[in-house]
Amino acid sequence: MDQTPPPAAGTIEVSVWRSTGPGGVAAGDGRFETFAVPRAPSQTVLDVVTHIQRYLDPTLTYRFACRVGVCGSCAMVVNGEPRWTCRTHVDKVSADGRLEIAPLRNLPVIRDLATDMREFFDKWARARGQFTGSRTRHEAFAVVAPESAERVQVDLGIECIGCGVCYSACDVVEWKRDYLGPAAMNRAWTLLNDVRDDRQRERLAAVAGDAGCHACHTHMSCTERCPKHLPLTAAIAGLKRATTRALLRGEL
Amino acid sequence: MNTRAQAYLWFAQRASAALLGFFVLVHLVTVIYAVRNGLSAVEILGRTRGNTPWMLFYLLFVVAVAVHVPIGLRNILAETFSWRGRGLDLIVLGVGLFFLLSGLRAVWAVYAPGAA
Amino acid sequence: MSPSRRLWRNRNHPAYWAFIVHRVSGLALAAFIPLHFWALGQALTGEATLQGFVVWTDNPVVKIAEFGLVVALAAHLAGGARLLMLEFLPWRDWQKSLFAASVAASVGAGLLFALNLG
Numbered sequence: 001m002d003q004t005p006p007p008a009a010g011t012i013e014v015s016v017w018r019s020t021g022p023g024g025v026a027a028g029d030g031r032f033e034t035f036a037v038p039r040a041p042s043q044t045v046l047d048v049v050t051h052i053q054r055y056l057d058p059t060l061t062y063r064f065a066c067r068v069g070v071c072g073s074c075a076m077v078v079n080g081e082p083r084w085t086c087r088t089h090v091d092k093v094s095a096d097g098r099l100e101i102a103p104l105r106n107l108p109v110i111r112d113l114a115t116d117m118r119e120f121f122d123k124w125a126r127a128r129g130q131f132t133g134s135r136t137r138h139e140a141f142a143v144v145a146p147e148s149a150e151r152v153q154v155d156l157g158i159e160c161i162g163c164g165v166c167y168s169a170c171d172v173v174e175w176k177r178d179y180l181g182p183a184a185m186n187r188a189w190t191l192l193n194d195v196r197d198d199r200q201r202e203r204l205a206a207v208a209g210d211a212g213c214h215a216c217h218t219h220m221s222c223t224e225r226c227p228k229h230l231p232l233t234a235a236i237a238g239l240k241r242a243t244t245r246a247l248l249r250g251e252l
Numbered sequence: 253m254n255t256r257a258q259a260y261l262w263f264a265q266r267a268s269a270a271l272l273g274f275f276v277l278v279h280l281v282t283v284i285y286a287v288r289n290g291l292s293a294v295e296i297l298g299r300t301r302g303n304t305p306w307m308l309f310y311l312l313f314v315v316a317v318a319v320h321v322p323i324g325l326r327n328i329l330a331e332t333f334s335w336r337g338r339g340l341d342l343i344v345l346g347v348g349l350f351f352l353l354s355g356l357r358a359v360w361a362v363y364a365p366g367a368a
Numbered sequence: 369m370s371p372s373r374r375l376w377r378n379r380n381h382p383a384y385w386a387f388i389v390h391r392v393s394g395l396a397l398a399a400f401i402p403l404h405f406w407a408l409g410q411a412l413t414g415e416a417t418l419q420g421f422v423v424w425t426d427n428p429v430v431k432i433a434e435f436g437l438v439v440a441l442a443a444h445l446a447g448g449a450r451l452l453m454l455e456f457l458p459w460r461d462w463q464k465s466l467f468a469a470s471v472a473a474s475v476g477a478g479l480l481f482a483l484n485l486g
Contacts, residue, residue, distance in 0.1 A: 080377035219379075220381070221381070221384060
């Protein structure tokens with residue numbers, strides 16, 4: 001299919017999305033620009049992008065912070081799949097010596113590889129992703145047994161780093177622009193299992209319906225791509241069961 | 253349509269799916285059995301005419317189909333054409349009624365002992 | 369939304385194929401069912417009318433279509449059972465094998481139908 005000759009030994013051919021518009025949220029217009037980047041042992045995709053920006057084109061725009069898979073800011077679409085670029089080795093994703101690096105899908109592009117994450121996090125708030133307790137400092141600590149069923153569910157979903165990979169992997173997000181997406185609902189699910197939280201009815205109402213858990217088709221692309229291997233589709237299924245229970249009890 | 257109604261639709265689709273799981277299994281077995289010596293109207297009607305248990309089975313089958321299909325169609329139309337709102341809901345309601353009425357007509361056609 | 373030209377790779381995993389099978393088979397069945405109802409309705413005007421239709425269906429093109437519909441019905445049944453289990457049962461790793469089981473069940477039903485036809 002690809003007629004171009006293979007990249008020279010010791011280098012990798014990298015197609016990087018470059019915005020051609022004036023910048024700003026609507027700058028989705030652009031084209032792929034190709035760079036030859038030297039290979040290095042244990043090189044990550046983020047290393048590749050950084051090499052381009054430092055040595056080949058200082059105007060390349062991208063976002064990163066910790067470089068060790070904690071902060072969740074460097075996710076991009078690498079060869080078609082959303083990934084955390086700082087923990088993705090080039091060896092793993094580029095069998096043919098080529099890489100295509102694009103901004104996250106389903107989010108507005110600010111410039112080049114940097115996306116505007118506002119709608120992603122706004123939806124966490126819309127899914128009632130905030131803890132609301134009723135105890136004050138005058139009361140005793142809540143006791144939550146680590147082996148309790150609820151706490152076990154919380155454990156499964158709590159390690160989310162908010163990178164947006166699941167949101168970018170999800171087709172339903174593309175089809176329904178108001179769909180909350182996996183990360184926001186995973187957050188709601190962990191809070192739903194927090195026995196100290198006392199706004200659960202509100203939360204269930206927030207995650208129900210066509211823009212919430214009932215729109216999920218169990219494609220499982222979120223679960224497939226989550227770099228932290230969180231069971232996101234299972235969390236959404238949990239919300240489906242919880243909302244249905246509430247519905248049948250007349251509490252939704 | 254409010255969130256609660258949307259949740260009801262989702263539940264109605266799953267509940268009808270659970271029923272259909274049973275109906276379709278029986279239907280598949282019947283189909284595979286019925287075609288073994290070639291189909292004929294005599295054979296089909298011999299099984300169904302005046303047979304009330306089969307009639308009730310197909311009656312419930314049709315109702316479950318008439319619930320299940322329009323909800324799935326509503327999802328597909330909403331996702332594919334970004335179509336929302338009352339217009340969509342009315343169209344799929346019409347589809348549901350069409351499936352219900354034409355299905356009941358078919359059940360009656362193969363059951364009614366009087367039809368010559 | 370993303371300019372990537374390789375987004376199909378993101379969808380290239382079993383649960384997504386299961387979704388495509390479920391959607392395509394569902395649409396095929398939704399298109400077929402009104403025809404099915406109409407055909408059975410022929411019996412209203414008597415056995416002979418229905419028999420006329422049954423005779424018409426006895427050609428290879430219709431038989432192939434019928435085979436496809438039986439497979440679609442079995443696939444939609446098996447895929448639906450898979451979805452109900454994924455949504456309503458506690459999550460287990462074996463549920464990842466459900467897609468394979470669904471495929472096997474629908475192919476099996478199709479083969480049985482085809483063998484009986486002959």
